[in-house]
Amino acid sequence: MEKQREKEPLLGVLGGMGPEATQIFYRHLVRRTKAARDQDHIRVLIFGDATVPDRTAAILSGDEEPVRARLAEDARLLEAAGCTCLAMTCNTAHHFAPAIREAVGIPLLHMPDLTVRRAKKMGVRRLALLGTAGAMKAGVYQDICALEGVDCWVPDRETQAMLTTLIYDQIKAGQPGDETLFAKVAAAARAAGCDGAVLGCTELSVYRERHPLHRFFIDAMEVLVEACVSACGKPLTEDKP
Amino acid sequence: MEKQREKEPLLGVLGGMGPEATQIFYRHLVRRTKAARDQDHIRVLIFGDATVPDRTAAILSGDEEPVRARLAEDARLLEAAGCTCLAMTCNTAHHFAPAIREAVGIPLLHMPDLTVRRAKKMGVRRLALLGTAGAMKAGVYQDICALEGVDCWVPDRETQAMLTTLIYDQIKAGQPGDETLFAKVAAAARAAGCDGAVLGCTELSVYRERHPLHRFFIDAMEVLVEACVSACGKPLTEDKP
Numbered sequence: 001m002e003k004q005r006e007k008e009p010l011l012g013v014l015g016g017m018g019p020e021a022t023q024i025f026y027r028h029l030v031r032r033t034k035a036a037r038d039q040d041h042i043r044v045l046i047f048g049d050a051t052v053p054d055r056t057a058a059i060l061s062g063d064e065e066p067v068r069a070r071l072a073e074d075a076r077l078l079e080a081a082g083c084t085c086l087a088m089t090c091n092t093a094h095h096f097a098p099a100i101r102e103a104v105g106i107p108l109l110h111m112p113d114l115t116v117r118r119a120k121k122m123g124v125r126r127l128a129l130l131g132t133a134g135a136m137k138a139g140v141y142q143d144i145c146a147l148e149g150v151d152c153w154v155p156d157r158e159t160q161a162m163l164t165t166l167i168y169d170q171i172k173a174g175q176p177g178d179e180t181l182f183a184k185v186a187a188a189a190r191a192a193g194c195d196g197a198v199l200g201c202t203e204l205s206v207y208r209e210r211h212p213l214h215r216f217f218i219d220a221m222e223v224l225v226e227a228c229v230s231a232c233g234k235p236l237t238e239d240k241p
Numbered sequence: 242m243e244k245q246r247e248k249e250p251l252l253g254v255l256g257g258m259g260p261e262a263t264q265i266f267y268r269h270l271v272r273r274t275k276a277a278r279d280q281d282h283i284r285v286l287i288f289g290d291a292t293v294p295d296r297t298a299a300i301l302s303g304d305e306e307p308v309r310a311r312l313a314e315d316a317r318l319l320e321a322a323g324c325t326c327l328a329m330t331c332n333t334a335h336h337f338a339p340a341i342r343e344a345v346g347i348p349l350l351h352m353p354d355l356t357v358r359r360a361k362k363m364g365v366r367r368l369a370l371l372g373t374a375g376a377m378k379a380g381v382y383q384d385i386c387a388l389e390g391v392d393c394w395v396p397d398r399e400t401q402a403m404l405t406t407l408i409y410d411q412i413k414a415g416q417p418g419d420e421t422l423f424a425k426v427a428a429a430a431r432a433a434g435c436d437g438a439v440l441g442c443t444e445l446s447v448y449r450e451r452h453p454l455h456r457f458f459i460d461a462m463e464v465l466v467e468a469c470v471s472a473c474g475k476p477l478t479e480d481k482p
Binding site for chain 1: 249257258259260261263264267268270271272274276277278279280281282283284285286287288289290291292293294295318321322323409413414415
C-alpha cells in the first residue's frame with residue numbers, strides 16, 4: 001500500500017509568479033481532470049513562493065543570480081518532498097529552466113516548449129509572442145521558435161510598453177486589465193502578419209479568464225495544464241476552461 | 242538575506258480534500274491579501290493530496306487509522322519543507338487534528354474552532370451545523386460548541402441525507418449543487434430555531450462560490466482564510482469573496 005502510493009505521480013508546481021496566475025492554473029488543473037470524486041484527481045504540491053524576486057527586473061538589470069538560485073532551491077525542495085515532475089506557472093521564469101533542470105533529477109514540463117510545439121501542430125505560420133519585456137529580452141520563446149522552425153514576431157517597443165502596463169500595472173495589481181489596450185496589442189500582432197499569438201505570460205492567462213478570447217490566442221498556461229494532467233496519467237475533460 | 246527569508250512565514254496547506262475546495266481556498270487567500278505586486282502575497286505550500294482516503298467513510302466505518310496516519314505524514318512533509326504554520330481545507334478532517342498536532346511542532350489553524358468563536362462573537366444564539374455525516378458523527382463542531390457554550394443544532398436524518406447528496410453526489414462530482422435541495426436544508430435549520438448556520442464542509446463553501454448566500458450562513462473556509470492571512474502577518478482586503 002505504502003509502496004504503491006510512493007509510485008503515484010506527484011506534480012510539483014513552482015508558483016506564486018504571480019499568485020493569481022498560480023491559483024487559476026490550479027483551478028484549470030482540477031477542472032480539466034476527469035473526476036467524479038476527490039481520489040480521481042492529481043496529487044499536487046504547489047509552492048506559491050510569492051517572494052521570488054521579479055523575473056523581468058532580474059533579466060533587464062542583468063542581476064539574475066538571486067532568481068536563478070531561488071528557483072533551483074525551490075525545485076530541490078519540491079523534489080525532496082517527493083514530487084515526480086515539475087511545472088512552473090511563469091513563462092518568463094523559464095529563462096532559468098536550465099538551472100532548474102540541473103538542480104533536480106525529475107523532469108520539468110517546459111511551458112514555452114510545449115506551447116510552440118502546439119502552435120506548430122496547429123499550423124500557425126507566424127506566431128506573435130505576447131509576454132513580458134524580460135521574456136522577450138531573454139529570448140525565452142524566440143529560441144524555441146528558432147529550434148522548431150516557427151516564424152515569430154516580437155512586439156515593437158510601443159506594443160511591448162502596452163503589454164508591460166497590462167501585466168504589471170493592471171493584472172498583477174489585481175485589476176481585470178484594459179480591453180482597449182489588449183485590443184491594440186492584438187491589432188499590432190495581426191498587422192504584423194501573424195496568424196496566431198501566444199499568451200506567453202501567465203498574467204495574460206489571467207486576463208483571458210476574465211475576457212474570453214478568440215482562438216487566434218494560444219494560452220500557454222492551458223497547454224501546460226493539459227500536459228500536467230497527462231503526465232500524471234489522468235484523463236482530460238473536453239471541457240475547455 | 243537567506244536568514245531573513247527563512248524567518249518569513251510559510252503557510253502549509255493540507256488540501257485536496259476536495260481539490261475544488263482547496264483551489265477556491267487558494268483563490269480567496271490571494272484575493273483577501275492586500276497586495277499590489279507578487280511579492281506582497283503570502284508564501285504558501287499547498288499539498289493537494291487528492292488520494293487521502295475519504296474522511297467520512299473512515300469515520301462511519303470506524304477504520305480511521307489510514308486517514309489519521311496519512312494526514313500526520315502529510316503534515317510532517319509540510320513541516321520538513323519549512324512551513325511555519327498549517328491550515329487544512331477540510332472540516333471533517335479536523336477530527337484528526339489531535340494526531341496532526343502531535344505529529345508536528347508548528348501550529349495548526351483550526352477551522353472549526355475559529356468558526357465557532359466567530360459565530361459566538363457575532364452573537365449567534367443557536368448555530369446550525371451543516372456538514373458531512375462523518376463530521377456530525379465525530380462531533381467535530383459539537384465538541385467545540387460545548388466548550389464555547391454555543392447552543393447548536395445537528396441536522397435530523399432526513400436533512401443530513403440531503404446534505405450528503407449535495408456534498409458527495411453533486412459538488413464533489415463537479416456539479417454546481419441543487420438550490421432547491423439547499424433551500425430545504427436552510428429551511429430545516431430555521432425551523433429548528435437557528436439564527437445562524439455554519440457552512441461546515443468546504444464543499445458547501447464551493448456551493449457558496451456559485452450561489453451567493455445570506456449572511457445567516459457563516460463560511461468556515463472564509464474564516465480560515467482570514468486567519469491564515471493574519472497569521473502570516475499580511476493585511477486583509479475588505480473585499481469579501
